[in-house]
Amino acid sequence: MEFKFADRMDNFQEGIFTTLANIKKKRINENKPVFDLSVGTPDFVPEKHIMDALVKAAQVPENYKYALTDTDELIEAVKIWYKRRYRVDLESDQIMSLYGSQEGLSRIALTICNPGDTVLVPNPGYPVFAMGPMLNDAHIEYYELREDNNYVIDFKSIPEELAKKAKAIVVSYPANPICRVAPVSMYKELIEWAKKYNVIVLHDNAYSELVYDGKEGISFLSVDGAMDVGIEFNSLSKTYNLTGARISFAIGNSQIISQFKKLRSQIDYGIFLPIQKAAVAALLGPQTSVERNKQEYEDRRNALADGLASIGWKGVMSEGTMFAWAPLPDGYTDSQEFVLELINKAGVVCVPGSAFGSLGEGHVRFALVYPVEKMKLIVQAIKESGIIKK
Ligand SMILES: Cc1ncc(COP(=O)(O)O)c(C=O)c1O
Known part of the structure; x- marks a missing residue:
């Protein structure tokens, strides 16, 4: 039988990530060292009180029923967390859970866009910002994040016609x-x-909680007028090292939240109750691990950035997130070519900037997923590979 798949499937190419995974596998089979700084999965473990709450709730047979909605306890916990952390007062109808921000971002355009409506997304940017609306048959236009504007949005550079046409902007x-x-x-x-x-x-x-150098992340909702214009996705994945639990929140304008809830009531029967319990424990429990993780990521960034600078690779930086962004070392212009050379010569895997959009070219992204001592070994491996041309 000849299957006929949707045209949209042509939007998805396996691309660089599959190539990287294959080369990595080959090196491992050959017993060659591999330092994988490509994927942003935290290597930290969740706090015990969070796992305990999950385990306890998983032993209650009642908790295996459809949850259908967010528990009152969970919504209250989000309110308390937003108030404590950002001084933002929330109403219950301004909050809903998601199976991770990835899932929310991949579906939100269904509630906002008719086919062909325009969504503005950043270039460079995290892939689902464009892929999500695209999957929902929206039209994507990119706004530019340029190094010479310190990578913040230059609203004057967005043409008026485009601004008038846009239904939504992902920031x-x-x-x-x-x-x-x-x-x-x-x-x-x-x-x-x-x-x-x-x-x-x-x-x-x-990455609301992963901001370095003594600074604090802020919520978009803490800025006057934000509630009138949009919503914020806030995830427990990186803040509490719960990536696999798949829980995050969409929070903000109640009209948008209510439309999104209406849509999801057709496709979603609620987050597994033990996960909701674990989320409550994370949000209301001790927050010491949040600070500790942040410090460890910052130390890793320093080890990588300072180490690479000392061998002639300058400009590796990060103000926040669990990544570092680096211009290609002198003598290189193609990020994909450079990444392949870096794996082959040093065993270090990172992501070419071009994977995040045309303006990512000329850079690579490192995930800060190894402890400081290992970061130093990585710097040493890069030094010994001779890839940095002095
Ligand atoms: C910018 C950004 N948004 C969202 C996500 C996905 O988060 P979640 O685990 O909540 O789906 C990631 C994960 O790497 C991310 O980097």
């Missing part, structure tokens, strides 16, 4: 892959711009 800081944090002034401008052109703001705050 995300601390930003993956460019590892920058946005100032409050940018959010103020964003809100003004969104109101002027009637554009919904979708702010992804997946």
Whole structure:
């Protein structure tokens, strides 16, 4: 039988990640060293009180029923967390859970866009920002994040015609892959711009707790007027090392939340109750691990950035997220070619900037997923490979 699949399947190419995985596998089979700094999965473990809450709830037979909705306890926990952390007061109808921000971002455009409606997304940016709306048959236009503007949005550079046409804009800081944090002034401008052109703001705050150098991450919702124009995605994945548990929240404008809930009531019977219990334990329990993880990521960033600078690879940086963003070393211009050479010569796997959009070219992204001592070994491996041309 000849199957006829949807045209949209042509949008998905296996691309660089499959190539990287294959080369990695081959090196492992050949007993050659591999340092995988490509994927952003935290190597830290969840706190015991969170796992205990999950285990305890998993032993209650009642908890295996469809959850259908978020428990009151979970919604209250989010309210308390947002108030404590950002001084933001939330109402219950401004909060809903998701199976991770990835899932939310892949579906939210269904509630906002008719086929062909325009969504603005960052270039460079995290792939689901574009893929999600595309999957929902929206039309994607990119706004540029340029190094010479410190990678924050230059609203003047978005043509008026495009702003008038846009239904939504995806914004995300601390930003993956460019590892920058946005100032409050940018959010103020964003809100003004969104109101002027009637554009919904979708702010992804997946790395809200991973901001370095003594600074604190902020919530988009803590800026005046934000509730009028959009929602924020906030995830427990990186904050509490719960990536596999798949729980995050969409929070903000109650009209958008209520439409999204209506849509999801057709496809979703609620988050597994033991996961909801674990989330409550994470949000209301001791927060010491959050600070500890942040410090460890910062130390890793320093070990990598300072180590690479000392061998002639300058400019590796990160203000936040669990990644570092690096210009290609002198003598290289093609990020994909460079990444392949880096694996083959040093066994170090990272992601070419071009995988995040055309403006990512000329850079690579490292995930800060090894302890400081191993970061030093990685620097040594890169040094010994001779790939840095002095
Ligand atoms: C910017 C960004 N948003 C969202 C996600 C996905 O988060 P979640 O685990 O909540 O789906 C990631 C994961 O790497 C990410 O980097």
